Amino acid sequence: MTELIRPGFGGLPIGRRGLITGAGALAGVGLLTRPAAAVLKLDVTQGTVQPLPIAISEFVGGGSPQDIEAGKGVSQIISADLRRSGLFAPIDPAAFVEKITNPDASPRFQDWRVINAQALVTGRVTRQGDGRVKAEFRLWDVFAGQQLIGQQYFTQPENWRRVAHIIADAIYERLTGEKGYFDTRIVFVDESGPKEKRIKRLAIMDQDGANVTYLTRGDDLVLTPRFSPTSQEITYMSYGKGEPRVYLLNIENGQREVVGNFPNMSFSPRFAPDGQRVILSLQQGSNANIFVMDLRSKATTRLTDTPAIDTAPCYSPDGTQICFESDRGGTQQIYVMNPDGSNQHRISFGQGRYSTPVWSPRGDVIAFTKQTGSGFAIGIMRPDGQGERILTEGYHNEGPTFAPNGRVIMFFRDPGGAAGPQLYTVDVTGYNEQRVPTPSYASDPAWSPLRS
């Protein structure tokens, strides 16, 4: 069985396609000692999950010293991805008994049982004659003595980190039953300089903070970048010479264009799930209303028309509903409407103000920023407004964005004063809060879809 991986790319500078050309299955070499239905599985349906002990052996270098270095790097990235998820507890390699030298052979399971590894990852990295790198791995169920997956990938050497993320996703999916989110990127606003004259640049990076690339130079103030679900484009707001407007930016070739020909300021853009439309706010005097524009026909449709601030629109993943915030009732609250603007109804009724709603890719919840007297929290509620849960609170947390599997939320946290914001993640369970490394202050994160 061969599964084709969609070609990716290495970010700017432009036109550098990654060419992860394919994944081939490796034949199993383990002993089949139990039926397939009884294999190792991590139950992630509970509120808290005891992390699964997993051993990630150093990937064997196929030949050259470069291969050995790459093998180490791949193992470390897989380990870091799985650890950050909070669902896995990679075992310290110092505790390993067996040193894997031939990843084609069955490991000595007893050696991994004694260190209580539930699962084991082995693999190899080999430079090919054509300059590409082959990365192969096997995932083992230690107590069953059975191979769970075996796959190989070919890529250009500069994409080795991406291969590691793809392998981590394969392991995550096999053991949790849910899609992973490691082979993804984050677009965000990099912030530098004093707060009164903050310089903001669009930047993009891998979800683990590696490979940061700047997409704008900082001449213009830029805000709220959002990924296209279907293409290598982002939409964002930028202050240029004239009216602040919503733009599209192709992150492969750097081409930029204005979205729509609106007379006034446009802001708060987001793509529809089909990637063919952008929904945004248009300022009209004292009011902001929500419009949607078809990117091909340029046809623009008004969806709201109230003497209020209607903004932060976001489609449900199936495109059948739109959530947004409005202060039409006096303070910011979350509303839901049909894609044609009909049936606008408020869903948030708790104490405080609700804003920046964003629909989970699973469709089951809407995440939001909630402002109360004491601070700004990140929470989730069901699309009918029920089941509100606060995930993190503090002086200022804002702007949630979901990982493509809907399990993790990224947001920014600003301590106030002269300091600046940083990016954090928290699970939808409210556990596993972690800072995301960025080179400088960072805000307005948006998570990409899975790249492959």
Place this chain on the structure above:
Amino acid sequence: MIRMLRQLGGARVAFIVGLAMLAAACAKNPMDGAGQALGSAPPGSPQEFIVSVGDRVFFESDQSDLSSQAQATLDKQAQWLNHYAKYTFTIEGHADERGTREYNIALGARRAQSVRDYLVGRGVDANRMRTISYGKERPVAVCNDISCWSQNRRAVTVLNSTGS
């Protein structure tokens, strides 16, 4: 062997107690030009507009209504702007940091619009003015308490520098 890793309880809600709003030392930025002695600016100059007339008005939290003090400032602005009709100008609307980004962009626009409407009502030609909102992106005072936020909730009338 199957390892079922079931845990206690359902979803937990993590509460982190909100940080106390510390009365941190506040780096207050004086208004532009406030260091100049009153009356020293040449008549009809942008300096005079800033120093003697007052280039900005302030708002209550989440409000765009003009206070009586703000109206008094804008009356002086209108008088001056009508006298020196050569100037075109931009009304910049701003919000404090205690709001979310998108909303604050619209709130700043609302404040700029309030000032615009007031000046037009006082006879200033609408064609001389444009508005822009910076949301919470350009504070003038930086600290974690109301002494700064109240300075940042503002609309500033900025004369185009050439005056022509």
